[in-house]
Amino acid sequence: MDETASTRRLELRHVTKRYPSVVANDDVSLCVAPGEIHAVLGENGAGKSTLMKVIYGAVKPDAGEMLFDGVPFLAKNPRDARAHGIAMVFQHFSLFETLSVAENIWLGLDKSISLNQVRESIASTAQKYGLPLEADRPVHTLSVGERQRVEIMRSLLTQPKLLILDEPTSVLTPQAVEKLFDTLKQLAASGCSILYISHKLDEIRALCTNCTVLRGGKVTGMVDPRKESNASLSRLMIGAEPPQLQHREASLGEIALSVKKLSLKSEAMFCTDLLDISFDVRAGEIVGIAGVSGNGQQELLAALSGESTRAPRGSVLLFGNDIAAKNPQARRAGGLYFVPEERLGRGAVPVHSLAMNGLLTRASDLVGSSWLKWITPKQNASLAGEVISRFNVKAGGHDAVAKSLSGGNLQKYIVGREISAKPKVLIVSQPTWGVDVGAAAQIRGELLKLRDEGCAVLVVSEELDELFELCDRMHVVAKGRLSPSIATRDASVELIGEWMSGLWEKQNA
Amino acid sequence: MGHAMISLEARPIASKFWGIASPLLAIVVTVAVGALIFAAMGKDPVRGLGVFFWEPIKSTYALSELAVKATPLILIALGLAVCFRSNVWNIGAEGQYLLGALFGGGVALTASADTGRWIVLAILLAGVVGGMCWAAIVALLRDRFNANEILVSLMLVYVATFLLTYMVYGPWKDPMGFNFPQTKTFEKATQIPRIIDGLRMNIGLIIALASAALLWVFLFRTFRGYQLQVGGIAPAAARYAGFSSRGALWTALLISGGAAGLAGALEVAGPIGQLTPYVPAGYGFAAIIVAFVGRLHPVGIVFAAILMSMFYIGGELAQSRLGMPKSLTGVFQGLLLFALLACDTLIAYRVRVKK
Numbered sequence: 001m002d003e004t005a006s007t008r009r010l011e012l013r014h015v016t017k018r019y020p021s022v023v024a025n026d027d028v029s030l031c032v033a034p035g036e037i038h039a040v041l042g043e044n045g046a047g048k049s050t051l052m053k054v055i056y057g058a059v060k061p062d063a064g065e066m067l068f069d070g071v072p073f074l075a076k077n078p079r080d081a082r083a084h085g086i087a088m089v090f091q092h093f094s095l096f097e098t099l100s101v102a103e104n105i106w107l108g109l110d111k112s113i114s115l116n117q118v119r120e121s122i123a124s125t126a127q128k129y130g131l132p133l134e135a136d137r138p139v140h141t142l143s144v145g146e147r148q149r150v151e152i153m154r155s156l157l158t159q160p161k162l163l164i165l166d167e168p169t170s171v172l173t174p175q176a177v178e179k180l181f182d183t184l185k186q187l188a189a190s191g192c193s194i195l196y197i198s199h200k201l202d203e204i205r206a207l208c209t210n211c212t213v214l215r216g217g218k219v220t221g222m223v224d225p226r227k228e229s230n231a232s233l234s235r236l237m238i239g240a241e242p243p244q245l246q247h248r249e250a251s252l253g254e255i256a257l258s259v260k261k262l263s264l265k266s267e268a269m270f271c272t273d274l275l276d277i278s279f280d281v282r283a284g285e286i287v288g289i290a291g292v293s294g295n296g297q298q299e300l301l302a303a304l305s306g307e308s309t310r311a312p313r314g315s316v317l318l319f320g321n322d323i324a325a326k327n328p329q330a331r332r333a334g335g336l337y338f339v340p341e342e343r344l345g346r347g348a349v350p351v352h353s354l355a356m357n358g359l360l361t362r363a364s365d366l367v368g369s370s371w372l373k374w375i376t377p378k379q380n381a382s383l384a385g386e387v388i389s390r391f392n393v394k395a396g397g398h399d400a401v402a403k404s405l406s407g408g409n410l411q412k413y414i415v416g417r418e419i420s421a422k423p424k425v426l427i428v429s430q431p432t433w434g435v436d437v438g439a440a441a442q443i444r445g446e447l448l449k450l451r452d453e454g455c456a457v458l459v460v461s462e463e464l465d466e467l468f469e470l471c472d473r474m475h476v477v478a479k480g481r482l483s484p485s486i487a488t489r490d491a492s493v494e495l496i497g498e499w500m501s502g503l504w505e506k507q508n509a
Numbered sequence: 510m511g512h513a514m515i516s517l518e519a520r521p522i523a524s525k526f527w528g529i530a531s532p533l534l535a536i537v538v539t540v541a542v543g544a545l546i547f548a549a550m551g552k553d554p555v556r557g558l559g560v561f562f563w564e565p566i567k568s569t570y571a572l573s574e575l576a577v578k579a580t581p582l583i584l585i586a587l588g589l590a591v592c593f594r595s596n597v598w599n600i601g602a603e604g605q606y607l608l609g610a611l612f613g614g615g616v617a618l619t620a621s622a623d624t625g626r627w628i629v630l631a632i633l634l635a636g637v638v639g640g641m642c643w644a645a646i647v648a649l650l651r652d653r654f655n656a657n658e659i660l661v662s663l664m665l666v667y668v669a670t671f672l673l674t675y676m677v678y679g680p681w682k683d684p685m686g687f688n689f690p691q692t693k694t695f696e697k698a699t700q701i702p703r704i705i706d707g708l709r710m711n712i713g714l715i716i717a718l719a720s721a722a723l724l725w726v727f728l729f730r731t732f733r734g735y736q737l738q739v740g741g742i743a744p745a746a747a748r749y750a751g752f753s754s755r756g757a758l759w760t761a762l763l764i765s766g767g768a769a770g771l772a773g774a775l776e777v778a779g780p781i782g783q784l785t786p787y788v789p790a791g792y793g794f795a796a797i798i799v800a801f802v803g804r805l806h807p808v809g810i811v812f813a814a815i816l817m818s819m820f821y822i823g824g825e826l827a828q829s830r831l832g833m834p835k836s837l838t839g840v841f842q843g844l845l846l847f848a849l850l851a852c853d854t855l856i857a858y859r860v861r862v863k864k
Contacts, residue, residue: 020518020519020520305749306751307748307749307751327751327753328748328749328750328751329750329751330751331751332751338749340749342745345743345745345746346743346745346746346748346749347746347749348746349739349742349743349746350742350743351742352739352742356735359732359735359750360739360746360749360750361749361750363732363750367732372727372731372732372733373731373732373733374730374731374732375729375730375731375732375735401522404522
């Protein structure tokens with residue numbers, strides 16, 4: 001029975017996809033049985049997304065074939081794939097904020113179905129798979145986890161035989177992840193195959209029964225993740241075990257950055273109001289802010305970096321000086337540097353060379369104080385060269401334009417540019433988001449080193465693992481409010497997870 | 510499939526070669542299509558092309574006329590390049606040019622028979638101030654009320670035209686001018702110094718070329734110029750860095766208004782020598798094409814302005830020599846822009862022929 005077509009929902013044979021500068025998929029084969037939860041594990045850039053796009057009909061492979069239910073089938077486009085029972089839930093949602101849940105789902109369905117029928121099938125599907133959703137709520141009132149449920153619901157109503165999920169947990173609290181896993185297990189039990197794309201080892205070991213590991217576009221392993229350890233999976237994924245970080249006892253100095261009763265009405269629709277946020281960061285410690293994105297992180301960071309100067313007077317203090325109304329240049333002059341979440345377009349000008357990008361935040365070191373402020377290309381080049389060599393940035397030299405670098409290397413450059421300014425306070429948003437494991441470890445190591453040298457570091461991140469690894473203390477931000485701080489050694493993933501839903505008051509009361 | 514298929518394939522990085530070759534290829538395409546147009550209209554293509562591409566450069570006199578046309582185009586386009594690089598869409602340079610002409614002309618009218626040559630400097634300064642004032646209205650409305658600078662700058666062109674018309678029909682009309690709508694001819698002392706006696710080409714050309722060099726330094730060697738451009742290509746990066754977007758708006762508009770105003774003053778105190786309703790010649794709009802064909806780069810703009818001037822002169826000559834419509838100028842300008850946009854595809858893409 002093993003080799004018959006009926007045991008194979010999906011089979012890929014020798015799929016290859018080349019792009020001008022990279023082979024995204026190199027002779028990739030994989031098999032998924034009906035009702036199997038199959039993980040595709042790999043770092044960013046390993047070729048997972050391209051492979052899924054091939055299956056979903058969004059990308060045409062250069063070579064290789066695909067069998068679906070034993071029949072050769074290559075989707076012409078995503079619509080064709082959906083018609084054959086392949087559904088995909090993307091990392092980034094495509095929902096209309098102002099429409100209701102049912103209306104959003106209705107949009108993607110056959111026009112012959114009425115809105116009422118859609119409501120009914122949402123209710124029945126919700127019950128069947130433990131996927132609670134209120135059909136009439138407008139999407140903009142939903143949490144990120146609920147929005148993801150809308151996307152999954154949308155896929156389920158097409159009654160797929162194969163459901164592809166792309167990094168589904170990156171936006172969820174630990175509790176929401178558990179709920180999602182329950183749903184997926186029920187779905188698999190009913191016969192639907194699931195392709196689960198992730199780089200999170202624990203999740204894959206908890207959920208999946210089979211795993212294909214990709215590295216540099218090639219398959220480096222096909223294993224049963226339940227029988228593997230994080231270390232063995234990691235070896236398959238990156239060819240090595242991630243280096244362990246040295247975490248020394250913090251030696252605290254004076255209060256460097258202080259936020260006092262910061263409340264800020266949001267400027268635009270669907271942004272978060274900040275409510276009465278207070279915290280301190282001392283020299284020589286790393287303070288983390290956890291939380292699901294969209295809970296006020298953007299607004300808080302803009303008020304701290306100076307990109308927004310609307311914060312009330314006296315609410316942001318740098319070494320006791322009120323900087324709430326100061327622009328980013330003035331804050332840098334006071335020793336406060338910032339690494340933003342978006343690298344291309346915010347942390348760096350995409351079409352400028354690394355040398356020129358140094359001028360964004362390091363102008364005080366690079367240009368004179370004359371009225372015209374002369375630029376000397378040599379100085380720009382030498383600063384970029386220093387950052388490139390000290391932080392091991394893989395780039396075609398200081399002349400390389402920012403957009404030619406991979407995400408991880410650009411992040412190393414930006415972090416390096418800010419660290420080499422010898423900041424007294426460094427604020428980092430999503431330090432290793434989308435960065436490969438090796439670069440992530442290096443960046444974290446640099447942040448720890450900076451802390452040991454007496455810098456005050458504030459890390460805002462969605463990755464709990466990272467915060468537990470780096471931070472001395474943690475806060476959680478939820479719906480624009482900030483939790484009290486907790487020492488990392490006293491915190492647990494479960495506790496932080498509860499706080500991420502805004503439930504810290506209960507425990508304090 | 511027996512025949513070859515042509516497809517475009519994205520390049521991993523933009524081609525440096527085609528960055529330079531694309532405008533050259535565009536000129537070749539323009540010439541080729543131009544020849545076809547002449548042939549289709551029953552004219553000798555060689556003679557037709559000669560009128561456009563050889564006559565304007567064949568003698569010192571022709572070259573001087575070319576310079577007269579190119580000077581305002583270079584100056585205005587340089588200013589516009591600063592705006593466009595800063596993502597400020599000033600398309601009202603024609604109006605700023607007219608205000609420069611009015612301010613410069615106003616100063617020129619105060620001259621008497623025994624005024625010294627210093628008046629030229631005052632005329633040019635007045636021109637710069639005039640252009641800056643007109644552009645400052647755009648900056649102010651955008652800064653204070655977030656009014657769209659495209660609409661405001663464009664509409665101010667018409668206001669400027671009416672202002673000129675009012676002045677030459679009203680207060681500044683030459684009392685001895687047989688009621689023609691024009692000012693008196695400016696005094697000799699106001700004449701922009703010519704480079705060579707007997708040729709209309711004047712020191713405006715030198716000013717324009719020097720401005721191109723200055724602009725290069727400003728854009729690529731000063732932090733102020735850098736800040737402007739970051740605001741244009743990556744506004745979020747400019748906010749992150751702490752560069753002021755208001756500063757960029759005002760700087761860009763004042764530079765471009767000043768440059769256009771200077772061009773206007775040079776024109777009325779130079780080749781024209783008085784104010785008439787015919788001062789607006791469309792240089793302000795043509796300079797937009799010049800700026801883009803020159804890739805918003807000072808050196809490119811100088812070449813693009815020369816090319817556009819050739820089309821102006823060629824169009825006039827085609828009318829008188831070949832009996833063809835003068836609108837041929839516009840056809841050639843359009844052809845060039847169109848060909849350039851098409852050729853630019855090759856910078857980001859390569860052509861693949863599949864069998």
